[in-house]
Structures are given as C-alpha cells and as structure tokens.
Amino acid sequence: MWPDNRIRDLFSIDLPIIQAPMAGASGSEMPFAVSAAGGLGSLACASYDPDRLRSLMAAARERTDKPLNANFFAHAMPEDDAERDAAWLGRLSTYYAEYGLDAPTSLPIGPVRPFDAARCAVVEEFAPSVVSFHFGLPEPALVARIKAAGCKIISSATTVNEARWLAANGCDAIIAQGLEAGGHRGMFLTKSLGSQVGTMSLVPQVVDAVDVPVIAAGGIGDARGIVAAFALGASAVQIGTAYLFTEEAAINPFYRQALEDAGNGETVVTNLFSGRPTRVLANRMILDIGPMSEDAPSFPKGFAATGPIRAAAERTGKRDFSAHFCGQSVALGRRTSAFALTRELASEALRHGAI
Amino acid sequence: MWPDNRIRDLFSIDLPIIQAPMAGASGSEMPFAVSAAGGLGSLACASYDPDRLRSLMAAARERTDKPLNANFFAHAMPEDDAERDAAWLGRLSTYYAEYGLDAPTSLPIGPVRPFDAARCAVVEEFAPSVVSFHFGLPEPALVARIKAAGCKIISSATTVNEARWLAANGCDAIIAQGLEAGGHRGMFLTKSLGSQVGTMSLVPQVVDAVDVPVIAAGGIGDARGIVAAFALGASAVQIGTAYLFTEEAAINPFYRQALEDAGNGETVVTNLFSGRPTRVLANRMILDIGPMSEDAPSFPKGFAATGPIRAAAERTGKRDFSAHFCGQSVALGRRTSAFALTRELASEALRHGAI
Numbered sequence: 001m002w003p004d005n006r007i008r009d010l011f012s013i014d015l016p017i018i019q020a021p022m023a024g025a026s027g028s029e030m031p032f033a034v035s036a037a038g039g040l041g042s043l044a045c046a047s048y049d050p051d052r053l054r055s056l057m058a059a060a061r062e063r064t065d066k067p068l069n070a071n072f073f074a075h076a077m078p079e080d081d082a083e084r085d086a087a088w089l090g091r092l093s094t095y096y097a098e099y100g101l102d103a104p105t106s107l108p109i110g111p112v113r114p115f116d117a118a119r120c121a122v123v124e125e126f127a128p129s130v131v132s133f134h135f136g137l138p139e140p141a142l143v144a145r146i147k148a149a150g151c152k153i154i155s156s157a158t159t160v161n162e163a164r165w166l167a168a169n170g171c172d173a174i175i176a177q178g179l180e181a182g183g184h185r186g187m188f189l190t191k192s193l194g195s196q197v198g199t200m201s202l203v204p205q206v207v208d209a210v211d212v213p214v215i216a217a218g219g220i221g222d223a224r225g226i227v228a229a230f231a232l233g234a235s236a237v238q239i240g241t242a243y244l245f246t247e248e249a250a251i252n253p254f255y256r257q258a259l260e261d262a263g264n265g266e267t268v269v270t271n272l273f274s275g276r277p278t279r280v281l282a283n284r285m286i287l288d289i290g291p292m293s294e295d296a297p298s299f300p301k302g303f304a305a306t307g308p309i310r311a312a313a314e315r316t317g318k319r320d321f322s323a324h325f326c327g328q329s330v331a332l333g334r335r336t337s338a339f340a341l342t343r344e345l346a347s348e349a350l351r352h353g354a355i
Numbered sequence: 356m357w358p359d360n361r362i363r364d365l366f367s368i369d370l371p372i373i374q375a376p377m378a379g380a381s382g383s384e385m386p387f388a389v390s391a392a393g394g395l396g397s398l399a400c401a402s403y404d405p406d407r408l409r410s411l412m413a414a415a416r417e418r419t420d421k422p423l424n425a426n427f428f429a430h431a432m433p434e435d436d437a438e439r440d441a442a443w444l445g446r447l448s449t450y451y452a453e454y455g456l457d458a459p460t461s462l463p464i465g466p467v468r469p470f471d472a473a474r475c476a477v478v479e480e481f482a483p484s485v486v487s488f489h490f491g492l493p494e495p496a497l498v499a500r501i502k503a504a505g506c507k508i509i510s511s512a513t514t515v516n517e518a519r520w521l522a523a524n525g526c527d528a529i530i531a532q533g534l535e536a537g538g539h540r541g542m543f544l545t546k547s548l549g550s551q552v553g554t555m556s557l558v559p560q561v562v563d564a565v566d567v568p569v570i571a572a573g574g575i576g577d578a579r580g581i582v583a584a585f586a587l588g589a590s591a592v593q594i595g596t597a598y599l600f601t602e603e604a605a606i607n608p609f610y611r612q613a614l615e616d617a618g619n620g621e622t623v624v625t626n627l628f629s630g631r632p633t634r635v636l637a638n639r640m641i642l643d644i645g646p647m648s649e650d651a652p653s654f655p656k657g658f659a660a661t662g663p664i665r666a667a668a669e670r671t672g673k674r675d676f677s678a679h680f681c682g683q684s685v686a687l688g689r690r691t692s693a694f695a696l697t698r699e700l701a702s703e704a705l706r707h708g709a710i
Contacts, residue, residue, distance in 0.1 A: 178553055179553055180555055192621070194637060195621045197683045198533055198534055198535040198553030199553055200574035201535045202683075204577065204684070205686055205687065219552075219556035221556070224586055224588055225555060225587065228555065232580065266547070329559070329560070331515070
C-alpha cells in the first residue's frame with residue numbers, strides 16, 4: 001500500500017510515479033509506455049508550435065485513454081540584445097575556428113517558446129489530465145482557461161517561497177525540485193544558485209508550507225529514493241534520468257553512451273548551453289568558461305550559439321559542447337524499457353516494506 | 356524496530372543518531388546529553404591542544420560511561436604564504452576601516468590543527484568508542500594506533516570516490532555527507548564544488564560502493580529525514596543543525612537568533628571564512644566578494660582574517676562577517692534540549708511506521 005494517495009487520486013493514476021518531461025529526450029513513446037504501466041507519462045511540449053502540438057495531442061488521443069501530462073515552459077521571451085549575443089558568439093569564436101566553421105552572426109530564438117494563447121487553445125481542445133509548467137506559471141487568464149478545461153495544473157518549486165507562490169496561484173500540486181535534479185532548474189523567483197536546496201531539505205519544508213500535495217523530484221534514481229521521498233512527506237515522485245536509460249528515450253547513441261559512462265564523471269549546473277541554469281554532464285566548455293557566466297545569452301538563445309560546434313564535435317566523437325542533461329543519480333541508471341522501469345520501481349518500492 | 360542495526364551494534368549505542376561534532380558550537384554538555392539519551396555524542400576536538408584535549412577526555416570519563424565520539428581534522432598544515440595572506444587582508448581592509456580597526460599584518464594559524472602523534476597519544480590513553488575525522492584520514496600509522504586502542508574510526512565522504520578511499524584506508528563506517536549539510540564540506544580528494552552531491556543521490560550510491568555501514572548526513576532536520584535516510588540504505592544518521600537549537604548549544608545569543616530567523620534566509624557554501632568550503636548563512640561579505648574566492652588564505656587561516664571585523668560588527672548587531680554555520684534544513688529547527696531532541700527524533704522515526 002502507498003502511504004499517501006493524494007496524487008494517485010488527483011491524477012487518477014495507479015502508480016505515484018511521474019516520468020519527467022525532457023524536451024528533446026522523452027519523445028512520445030516513453031510517456032505512452034509510462035502511462036500504460038500505470039504512472040503518469042509526460043509529453044515535453046515546450047518546443048512544439050501549435051500545429052505540431054495539435055498533431056502530438058491527436059496522436060496521443062489515438063494511442064491511449066490513460067492520463068497524460070503535457071509540459072510547457074512559462075519563461076519570458078528572450079531579450080532582443082544583438083550586442084550581447086554577438087559578444088557571446090565572439091567568446092565562442094575560437095571553438096568555431098577549431099572546427100573550421102563560421103560562427104553565426106546572430107542568435108535566433110529557436111523553437112522553444114513560452115506557453116501562450118494559441119497553445120492554450122490546443123490544450124483546451126484535448127484537455128490532457130495534467131498540464132505542467134517549468135519556470136513558474138503563465139499569465140492568470142491562461143491558468144484559468146486550463147483549469148476550466150478540466151486539467152490539473154502543476155509546476156516546479158526550487159525553494160519554499162516558490163512553492164508558496166505556486167500554491168497561491170492555482171497549482172493543484174507542486175513539484176519540489178531538489179538540486180540533484182537533471183535538466184533545467186525550475187527557479188523563477190530567484191536567480192541565485194545559492195538558494196537551491198537538496199531534495200532531502202526541500203521536500204519536507206515544501207510539504208510543511210503548502211496544503212496541496214507535493215511531488216518529489218531530484219536524485220530519485222531507484223526504489224530507495226521513492227521510499228525516501230514518501231518518508232519526507234511527498235505524495236508522488238517525478239523521475240527523469242532513470243528514464244533516459246530506457247529504450248524509448250529519444251536520444252542519440254552518443255548521449256546514451258555518455259550516460260552509461262557517467263558513473264565516473266560529474267554533473268554540473270551551468271547556464272552556458274541555454275542561458276538558464278541546467279544540470280548536465282561536465283565537459284570541456286564548462287571547464288574552460290566556468291559553469292555559470294553572466295555573459296550567456298537570454299534563454300533559450302544559448303542553444304543556437306553552441307549548436308553548430310556541438311554537432312561538429314559530436315561528429316568527431318567529442319562531447320565538448322554537448323548539453324547532456326542528467327541528474328546526480330545518473331550512476332544508478334539501468335537499461336530497460338519505460339514500461340518495465342515504471343512497474344519495477346513501483347513494485348520494489350512497495351516491497352521495500354517501508355511503505 | 357530499526358531496519359538496520361549495523362551502526363547500533365558497531366558503536367554499542369541504543370539509537371542510530373549521531374550528533375554532529377561542531378567545533379565552537381557543540382561544546383561538551385550537548386554530547387554528554389546525546390549519549391545519555393542513547394545516541395552518540397560527539398566532542399569537537401579539532402581546536403584543542405593535547406593538554407586541553409586530555410582535560411576534556413578526563414572530564415568526559417567522569418561524566419559518562421556511555422559511548423562518545425572524539426572528532427578531529429585531518430587537513431594538511433596551511434601553506435606559509437605571507438604574500439597571499441597580506442593580499443587577502445588588503446582585500447578586507449575597507450571592512451577594517453569601516454570599523455576603525457587596523458587590519459592585522461599577518462595571519463596566525465590559530466588553534467585548529469591537524470590530528471598528530473601528540474593528540475593520538477591522548478586518544479590512546481582514553482580510547483573513546485569512536486574517533487571521527489573530517490577532511491580524510493591522518494597518516495596510516497596514526498590510524499593503526501587508534502584502531503589498536505580499540506576505537507572505531509569513521510570519516511566523511513562527499514563523493515563515491517571518497518567513500519571508496521575511506522573504506523580502503525581503514526574506516527569502520529562512512530559518513531555520506533550530502534551537499535545540504537552545514538559546516539565544512541569534508542571533501543579531500545576533490546576541490547571541485549561541482550562534484551558535491553545531494554544526500555538523496557549520495558547515500559544510495561555510497562551504500563552500493565562500500566561494504567561498511569553508512570551514516571547519512573546533510574539536510575536531516577527531523578524524523579522524516581531519518582526515515583528517508585534509512586530508506587536510502589543508511590544504517591544511522593548524523594545530525595548537526597537541529598542540535599544548534601538545543602539549550603546545550605555553546606553558541607552566543609546572536610548566532611542563536613540568526614538561526615531562528617533563518618527560515619527566510621539562505622545558506623551558502625563559501626570558503627571566505629576559513630579557507631575551505633563550508634555552509635553558512637548568507638551575509639554581506641559573501642554577497643560582496645562572492646561565495647568562493649581563489650584568493651582566500653589556506654585553511655584555517657581565514658578565521659584570523661575576519662575575526663576582528665566579525666567581533667566589531669557583531670557588537671553593533673550585524674552578522675556581516677559571521678560564519679554562522681548551518682545546513683539547508685535550518686528552518687526545521689525547534690527549541691528543545693539535546694536529550695529530548697535525541698529521544699524525540701528516535702521515537703518519531705519509529706512511530707512514522709516506515710521503519
């Protein structure tokens with residue numbers, strides 16, 4: 001028996017395990033498999049324009065009638081600052097020269113866009129069980145429309161203050177994202193990395209601070225972490241990195257190999273690759289420049305700045321510029337399928353006897 | 356029932372709770388009370404010369420026949436680098452001027468010294484149940500002498516590599532010190548803060564990597580954290596910050612008030628105060644200089660550099676230069692006694708039903 005059924009009941013899912021949305025890595029087969037197993041699969045929609053989003057949602061409706069989560073970003077549009085972008089590209093010019101490439105002269109925004117009215121219309125049309133956000137929440141009118149469509153809304157808090165803000169602004173549950181987590185820090189009320197708290201500290205403090213159920217995220221790599229999260233007061237867990245080891249992960253063999261080798265490497269929170277702090281495997285560019293730079297361009301334009309050199313380096317077998325997102329429990333990852341992982345995590349957690 | 360009795364058996368203690376040694380804060384009444392309650396009290400001995408150490412040990416023998424832990428540092432003696440020290444003092448000169456003080460012209464080492472043969476002789480004389488180290492281990496000959504005296508040896512690992520090294524070099528148990536922990540990072544094989552891992556990630560990975568029992572530390576602020584730590588595979592917990600809220604804490608009212616107010620503040624890992632990375636409450640000096648500086652003097656000479664301005668500022672009610680050590684779960688702290696805290700943590704953990 002699970003010690004807390006609030007998230008299972010809220011989302012109408014059998015297993016209190018949410019597969020973390022991972023833009024560019026979780027694809028759609030993974031979330032379908034997780035939902036089929038009884039957990040909550042998450043579609044990473046942040047880089048989908050409204051038309052592609054509609055196709056994805058339609059395909060999802062064809063494939064499953066199980067609950068699914070559609071994840072979006074709630075960041076502000078990047079600043080239009082050509083001077084700053086050019087300075088950053090200048091800083092990367094030696095890398096471009098190394099690969100005989102011309103550096104771009106400007107930075108396009110790229111496909112990652114904030115949630116807006118057009119995307120909201122698609123959400124209303126398909127009404128996924130859950131809509132999750134990263135980097136806060138969209139404007140109140142959009143939040144109200146999503147709720148009116150019958151979707152539950154969740155978002156990530158990296159501090160107690162952010163958790164309180166999210167609860168006060170309409171979240172039905174809150175993801176407490178500990179510092180161990182891979183990928184982008186959800187931080188939106190603070191820019192200070194010093195404010196970022198480990199899962200062991202964050203979860204009980206968020207549980208104490210808000211009335212809605214809490215989903216623990218960050219460093220949960222196997223059933224032990226699930227049992228620990230419930231002990232801390234969580235009502236469910238969100239797991240990302242462990243799912244990157246599944247056959248459904250939509251990542252290239254190079255990324256996959258980096259994860260398998262990561263036991264001896266270290267992960268770092270860096271803003272060099274996107275413009276916002278995100279946890280990735282350490283590599284040469286991070287060592288060269290240092291993980292956090294005030295000169296990095298506005299999110300998400302950082303991706304465009306490193307794209308060409310990353311591609312060229314990967315062709316020669318180097319991950320010097322690759323944003324290989326993963327959390328601090330990457331060494332606990334094991335090859336399996338998303339369906340099997342979900343079922344095994346749940347049964348092992350229950351078998352642990354601690355819940 | 357506790358799910359794992361390895362540390363209880365190894366140290367002959369009733370409760371698998373170790374009060375963290377906190378130099379300048381834990382005093383001796385706190386460890387006596389914790390041991391009396393059935394846990395393991397820890398005497399922070401790093402700043403005691405052999406004569407004072409002998410007095411402390413003799414007093415302890417008078418007071419209790421329960422197991423106690425004597426904690427020492429295994430750092431290298433600081434570099435003798437007058438130029439570097441002077442440059443650092445120059446950097447702090449505006450602060451000295453602000454308080455009308457003359458900056459010192461050199462930095463004494465101060466009382467915090469590495470464990471050595473003279474201290475080892477006192478340990479052999481009194482043979483405390485447990486001898487713990489921070490910053491690695493002393494030379495093998497001293498480790499052998501401590502073991503021959505019948506003491507168990509433990510030390511802190513901040514990475515899996517450090518855990519393996521400690522197990523291979525004679526530790527009977529290993530403290531897995533997650534990044535949430537207050538006070539000095541025990542790191543000794545790495546200088547990279549990026550290598551430092553949250554408790555949720557570190558504990559299961561250390562448990563998998565070594566055969567000796569593991570003590571979880573970092574962010575464990577109440578019974579929920581204890582239950583979580585056992586779920587992650589730990590055989591005991593080490594708790595520091597929660598004990599700073601006890602009446603036995605040998606801290607001044609100013610420090611105590613800062614802890615009580617800390618719910619709204621943030622903690623930071625900084626090397627500005629001692630020369631080594633340590634987690635403290637954020638303050639003005641950290642904001643001014645940035646938390647980590649390559650110019651900070653060799654540990655522990657940093658203390659001497661800030662001592663006079665810290666004292667002057669505290670007299671005017673400011674903690675701009677105070678090293679108020681504490682972990683990321685400081686907001687969970689509650690006023691009580693060390694005896695009551697130990698007993699309550701244990702009974703609540705058992706009552707949680709999760710163990």
